[in-house]
Amino acid sequence: MKGIAVVLALVVAAGAALAWTLSAPRPRYSAEEWQKLGLSGDAAAGRLVFYAGGCESCHKSPGQDDPLRLGGGLELKTPFGSFYPPNISTDPVDGIDAWQPVDVANALLSGVSSNGAHLYPAFPYTSYQHMSAKDVADLAAFLRTLPAVKGKAPANALPFPFSVRRALGLWKLLYFDNASLRPDPSQSDQWNRGRYLVEGPGHCGECHTPRGILGEMDVSRALAGAPLPDGHGKAASLRGGDFLKWTDADIVEALASGFTPAGDVLGAGMTAVVRNIAELPESDRQAIAVYLKSLPPLGAPAPAKP
Amino acid sequence: MKRFVAVALALTCGITAVMADTDPIAERRALMKHDGEAAKTLFGMSKGKIPFDLATVKDSLKTLDEGATKSAALFPDTSKTGGGTAALPAIWENKADFDARFAQFVKDVEAAQAGITDEATFKQLAPAVFKNCGSCHELYKAKSG
Numbered sequence A: 001m002k003g004i005a006v007v008l009a010l011v012v013a014a015g016a017a018l019a020w021t022l023s024a025p026r027p028r029y030s031a032e033e034w035q036k037l038g039l040s041g042d043a044a045a046g047r048l049v050f051y052a053g054g055c056e057s058c059h060k061s062p063g064q065d066d067p068l069r070l071g072g073g074l075e076l077k078t079p080f081g082s083f084y085p086p087n088i089s090t091d092p093v094d095g096i097d098a099w100q101p102v103d104v105a106n107a108l109l110s111g112v113s114s115n116g117a118h119l120y121p122a123f124p125y126t127s128y129q130h131m132s133a134k135d136v137a138d139l140a141a142f143l144r145t146l147p148a149v150k151g152k153a154p155a156n157a158l159p160f161p162f163s164v165r166r167a168l169g170l171w172k173l174l175y176f177d178n179a180s181l182r183p184d185p186s187q188s189d190q191w192n193r194g195r196y197l198v199e200g201p202g203h204c205g206e207c208h209t210p211r212g213i214l215g216e217m218d219v220s221r222a223l224a225g226a227p228l229p230d231g232h233g234k235a236a237s238l239r240g241g242d243f244l245k246w247t248d249a250d251i252v253e254a255l256a257s258g259f260t261p262a263g264d265v266l267g268a269g270m271t272a273v274v275r276n277i278a279e280l281p282e283s284d285r286q287a288i289a290v291y292l293k294s295l296p297p298l299g300a301p302a303p304a305k306p
Numbered sequence B: 001m002k003r004f005v006a007v008a009l010a011l012t013c014g015i016t017a018v019m020a021d022t023d024p025i026a027e028r029r030a031l032m033k034h035d036g037e038a039a040k041t042l043f044g045m046s047k048g049k050i051p052f053d054l055a056t057v058k059d060s061l062k063t064l065d066e067g068a069t070k071s072a073a074l075f076p077d078t079s080k081t082g083g084g085t086a087a088l089p090a091i092w093e094n095k096a097d098f099d100a101r102f103a104q105f106v107k108d109v110e111a112a113q114a115g116i117t118d119e120a121t122f123k124q125l126a127p128a129v130f131k132n133c134g135s136c137h138e139l140y141k142a143k144s145g
Helices: A002-022 A031-037 A043-053 A055-059 A101-110 A133-143 A165-175 A189-199 A241-245 A248-257 A269-277 A282-294 B002-021 B024-046 B054-071 B095-115 B119-140
Strands: A076-078 A081-083
Touching (some): A002 A165, A031 A101, A043 A133, A043 A269, A055 A269, A101 A133, B024 B054, B024 B119, B054 B095, B095 B119
16 A cells, blocks of 8 residues: 555656646847857847837836837736736846846747746747747847836736636647747748748737637637627738738738728727737838738637637 | 418518618718718818819718717617627717717717818818827727628
């Protein structure tokens, strides 16, 4: 009897050790590896990466209009609880002033914080992982030029088991590649640029792609429309419905001004997306249009179960 | 009996008509649709996609003015859901802010109506009108479709 107890204890211990090992954070770059890339970081180019990534949509201090005041604290309601994006300003106490470019890189590309802990995928590293190292270095340089903002965001309000940060390592094993995007040589440069913007920094799929039970993106229905995480309304399908009737020019216009071909003005989360994407050169909006129009149409999803 | 039927019929029709008339969701949606068409025309002109025409600008601004003035009163507590509305619950949680935004919209439209006399003044005053669309939709309109 004592023998069985010992064996059981060993099995449990081995399982726990395995889970602990498997769930370890895996930053893409060590400080040395990042150093070897020799990227100096161009703040002017980083400004465009900042807007392509829509950083301010979540990190801008709420209740004011300056997109460059990144005090964080906006509540993001999701089925898993409420997330509060942190202060990513240059404030030495409340912000990320101490972060090196490699820390920014590992956060964006691997969802790992400067202290080595997992970040929650409410921070869309499932998309940002596709960003190029150069864009990351430029963005890190741009962030350094922004003002310090005082104040910490509230702690995330997540019920158990979602409150267990380490468990994200297992989620990542299932649903996260930790890999960059390979250009498709059979497609044009414009198409590849559009795909990069949509699937990388633009993180369109975070709202427009439906999610499974653990919040993972259902890649088989990529960009086919999804209910919004806060439960109000729906992100439109970019592969069906009215969107199929939009021309390239319609997409470019909507991303520049918010005006849709029907005379509506994009609302909810898209207002911030338009505000950001409008800062990019026209060629980027055209590239996005070309990529979106190349996606194979997909029928409406089956109605949700009651 | 005939008279009774006639009266009942008249009443029923009357009530139905009144009810149809006071469906705030349907009414505000129709107004917003008109506003959208007017805004689209103005926007096209501001971008040089439609040739500038002062009479059309005045007409479109009138549509926006009427639409905004009437719509503001069409968000009673009883009209939070149904009828395909894209209105978010946030409207009723922040009613004072919501109303203030409508008032600002009306103010900007009326400033444009008073100040636009030619293409130059149009290009100068139109952006202030457009700004209202997105800033309100961001907070209070659900995405749909």
